Every structure is written in C-alpha cells, then in structure tokens.
Amino acid sequence: MARTTGSDGEKTEAAVREAAVSxxxxxxxxxxxxxxxxxxxxxQAAALYRYFPTKEDxxxxxxxxxxxxxxEAWDAARPAAADPATRLAAYVENHIAFHxxxxxxxxxxxxxxxxxxxxxxxxxxxxxxxxEKELRVILRDGAEAGVFDVxxxxxxxxxxxxxxxxxxxxxxxxxxxxxSEVTATYLSMTxxxxxxxxxxxxxxxxxxxxxxxxx
Amino acid sequence: MARTTGSDGEKTEAAVREAAVSxxxxxxxxxxxxxxxxxxxxxQAAALYRYFPTKEDxxxxxxxxxxxxxxEAWDAARPAAADPATRLAAYVENHIAFHxxxxxxxxxxxxxxxxxxxxxxxxxxxxxxxxEKELRVILRDGAEAGVFDVxxxxxxxxxxxxxxxxxxxxxxxxxxxxxSEVTATYLSMTxxxxxxxxxxxxxxxxxxxxxxxxx
DNA sequence: GAATTAATTGAACGTTCGTTTTATTATCCG
DNA sequence: CGGATAATAAAACGAACGTTCAATTAATTC
Numbered sequence: 321m322a323r324t325t326g327s328d329g330e331k332t333e334a335a336v337r338e339a340a341v342s343x344x345x346x347x348x349x350x351x352x353x354x355x356x357x358x359x360x361x362x363x364q365a366a367a368l369y370r371y372f373p374t375k376e377d378x379x380x381x382x383x384x385x386x387x388x389x390x391x392e393a394w395d396a397a398r399p400a401a402a403d404p405a406t407r408l409a410a411y412v413e414n415h416i417a418f419h420x421x422x423x424x425x426x427x428x429x430x431x432x433x434x435x436x437x438x439x440x441x442x443x444x445x446x447x448x449x450x451x452e453k454e455l456r457v458i459l460r461d462g463a464e465a466g467v468f469d470v471x472x473x474x475x476x477x478x479x480x481x482x483x484x485x486x487x488x489x490x491x492x493x494x495x496x497x498x499x500s501e502v503t504a505t506y507l508s509m510t511x512x513x514x515x516x517x518x519x520x521x522x523x524x525x526x527x528x529x530x531x532x533x534x535x
Numbered sequence: 536m537a538r539t540t541g542s543d544g545e546k547t548e549a550a551v552r553e554a555a556v557s558x559x560x561x562x563x564x565x566x567x568x569x570x571x572x573x574x575x576x577x578x579q580a581a582a583l584y585r586y587f588p589t590k591e592d593x594x595x596x597x598x599x600x601x602x603x604x605x606x607e608a609w610d611a612a613r614p615a616a617a618d619p620a621t622r623l624a625a626y627v628e629n630h631i632a633f634h635x636x637x638x639x640x641x642x643x644x645x646x647x648x649x650x651x652x653x654x655x656x657x658x659x660x661x662x663x664x665x666x667e668k669e670l671r672v673i674l675r676d677g678a679e680a681g682v683f684d685v686x687x688x689x690x691x692x693x694x695x696x697x698x699x700x701x702x703x704x705x706x707x708x709x710x711x712x713x714x715s716e717v718t719a720t721y722l723s724m725t726x727x728x729x730x731x732x733x734x735x736x737x738x739x740x741x742x743x744x745x746x747x748x749x750x
Numbered sequence: 751g752a753a754t755t756a757a758t759t760g761a762a763c764g765t766t767c768g769t770t771t772t773a774t775t776a777t778c779c780g
Numbered sequence: 781c782g783g784a785t786a787a788t789a790a791a792a793c794g795a796a797c798g799t800t801c802a803a804t805t806a807a808t809t810c
Contacts, residue, residue, distance in 0.1 A: 322774035322776080322789055322790090323774075323775045323776045323777080323786070323787040323788045323789085324775080324787080324788060324789085325775090325776065325777095332787080332788090346649070347649065348565055348649055348650070350563055350565030350566045351565045351650070353766075353767065353768085354767080354768060355767085355768090363787095363788075363789090364788070364789055364790075365768085365769085366769080366770080366771090366788075366789070366790080366791095367789080369768095369769070369770080370787070370788080373769095374768080374769080375768065375769090431646060434561070434562065434566075435563070435566070471720050472712075475712070475717070476720075476724065478701065478704070478705050479698045479701065479721065479724055480698075481701075482697055482698055482700075482701025482704065483694045483695075483697055483698035483701070485697075486693065486694065486696075486697025486698070486701070489693070490693050497687075497690070505686050505687055505690055505691075506694065508686065509691065509694055509728050512728050512730055513724050513727050513728045515727060537757075537758050537759055537760095537803070537804035537805040537806080538756070538758050538759085538804075538805045538806045539757075539758065539759085539806075540805090540807095541806090542756085542757050542758065542806070542807090543756095543757085544756070547757080547758090568796075568797065568798085569797080569799085570796085570797085570798095578757095578758075578759090579759055579760075580798085580799085581758075581759070581760080581799080581800080581801090582757075582758050582759075584798095584799070584800080585756090585758080589798080589799080590799090
C-alpha cells in the first residue's frame, strides 16, 4: 500500500512533533526508536523521513523551537520599563508558567543536550545563555540600585533558574497545589533569596554582605 | 588468548565502575555501549559480564552506591543535637561538598532513573526520599520553633535541593570560584530563602554567611 | 609440578537500530 | 477526466547492540 486516505503532511508532521516530545521525555532520546515513534503516530517508520531527514534533526528542531518559544514568551511578558523587583517578579512568573505548561518539552531540552552535534549544541546553548542573561541583568540592576542584596550575580542567577526549573520534577497539575500557589511561593522565595527590599515596606533581609562581584 | 598477566578481578571491577560512571555521565546510559566501556577499561566486552550480569545491573549498582554514599556522608556530618539553623547549615554544606566531589556519579543518579526497571527505580527513589526527608524535618523544626519563615515545607525542601544540586551543572573546579566560596554563597542564599533569624545576633539572614565553618 | 580455579579472549548469536529505496495510492490541478 | 505530485507502505540495508559460549592462559593450591 501507499498513501492512505485522509493523509495530510502538515497534520502528520505536527503529530510527529507532539509524539516525539512525549516519547523522548518519557523514554529518553536514545531509548526511543524511530519505529516506536512511527507507531505512536500511526504510520510507518519510513514516513518520518519525509519530515525530518535524521533522528537528530528531529531532536534539534524540537529543542530549537522550545528555546525560541521561551524567549518569545519572555519578550511578550517583560515589563516595558520598571524597577528591578517588578521585572524579577515578571521573570519568575513567566519562567514557572512556561515550564509547567511545557514540562515535556523542557525535559527534552534540558536532558538531551548531549545527543546534539557540536554545532547544534552551540546553537541551543547560545539561546539558553541569552535567556539567562536577562535574569543576570535584572539582578545586576537591582544590586546596583541597592534594592537587591546579591553577592554574586552569575551564581545567583544559576541558582534561581535551577530552583525554578526544578518545579517540573515534582509538580503535577491537579495535585496538592495549583499553578498560582506554586508560582506565588516561588516568587516569595526568590524575593527573599535576592534580599529584595519589600515593595514599599521595611527591609526583610540584607544589611551586611559584601559588595557583589560582576560576572 | 585468555587471561592476561597481572589481571586481578578486584582491580578490574573497580576500573569498570569508574569508567562506567564517567562514560554514562558523558554520553548517557543508553548511548554508552558495553564495547565502548570495555575499551575504556582495556578489556574485551565479554569480560564485563564476569562482574555485572547485565548492563542494567551495572547502572543500578552505581546508583545504589551513590545514594548510600550520600546518606552515609550525611550521617557522618549531621550535628548531634543542635538548633535548626545549625542543622540546616550542615545539610547544605554536606550536600554541596558531596555533589561537587561526585559530580559524575550525581549526574548518573539523577539523569538515568528512567533506565531502571520498576522495582529498582522504587529502591533508588526510596533512598532519595529518605535523604530528602532529613531536610524537610529540619525545615519543619525550624518553622515550628519560629526561627525559619517557611510557607510550605515540602515545596521549600524541593526548591532548595534542586538549587543546591544544580551546582554540578555549572561548577568546574579550579575556575572562578572555589568550593568554599560557592558553599558560602549557597549557604547564605539558603538562609535568606528560609527566612532564618540570625544565629544569635539580632537581625538579617545574610549575617549567617559570615559565620562559616570550614569545609 | 600437577590440578584447580580465576580471568579473559575471540567469535558468534539473534535482535534491533537508523536509514534508504522502490513501488503504490490518494489528492490536487487543469 | 487525466496527468502531476504529495504521502505513504513495504521491504531491505549494513551496522551496531547486549549477551553467550567455548577455548585458553595466568595464578593459586596442594
């Protein structure tokens, strides 16, 4: 047999992407076979190669679009011109919302980097670095303005990102906590961690602690 | 040929373990072939099966011993009976020291869980939960004693552990920061995050950073 | 120094992998 | 309605996989 009734390239490609994200997140890139993926889509393995020339191309596409989506989401959510605390809050909220919403895709982009070729790894890391830099800038601005108390901007940014991204490890929608509850708690932990002076009230944390080093 | 001069079962097994941790951390469990591992050890693939009946047995052994080592390290480092802040500081210091020291093995234990059978996954997760519970107890004690300000003990524990474990992603020994600098910064971030009242002083959480025990 | 045991090799097994090729059918366009 | 093209199936490719087995040699024991 050959072309099946009702077959449509766009729909098939979208189905492949979706199934691939789910399968790779669950089994891992190396453990997922192209035949398994094809079966999930309801197609023969050879049909996949109409849309993605190699298995690695498929992985790279998924990762690139995940990172692009993350940056896009932040571009849409970032406050125009605001104080560091407001910008930090927006960053935290966007980060957590995005990562909870795209748990599988985040899993893939974080765990399967080693399966990329050198060049493609570099491309993905460049996107990631650009996204992380946004947070470092916020922290630096806040530290310079004296509203944050941060010892080391780069280290703090990494710590915050790992803390926030880690939410996908344990969070399951519909369980004990809602997304907004989780976000609120992470937001308050973040503000304490960076020693943010309360939005108008007295100081919560800070005082001593040395001058900050720039990265 | 057959047995080689100077061959010794114990030494070979140790070499296999060491090479396996390094290779799996670098390539991933699925991507590492038994022939690759054997070549790294300087032996034929068949020789590996003298020590580990299957590839998964090898992985499981590495993980089990990693988790056992972590719990053992904490048992040795835990303060006998102390206030929550001191215990939390000890937990953070032990956690970071252990994870930096055993970066590769941590990578394996955190990233390759999905390659375990159901039973073995359960065993590893049981160990991990037991270790994490130690932190939750510290946080709860501190919250009940009024020396910590924690909204949600479980969530805070997960956030802290992910933040601390994340150090292995970016930390490289001999670069910008020393282990003790990193530990000190993480300790101060932790104390602020949990809203710790200073050890004996009057205010501010970041003061805890100054009082730092050596690693 | 012979018998036994420990450690390893080299070759092979069947399976599965990613991928390619070729043929076949549905759909679209005139 | 008929030719072009898009979408797939079916079968096959060589390579690599985890693993097993028999043969062989080093070390140990008596």
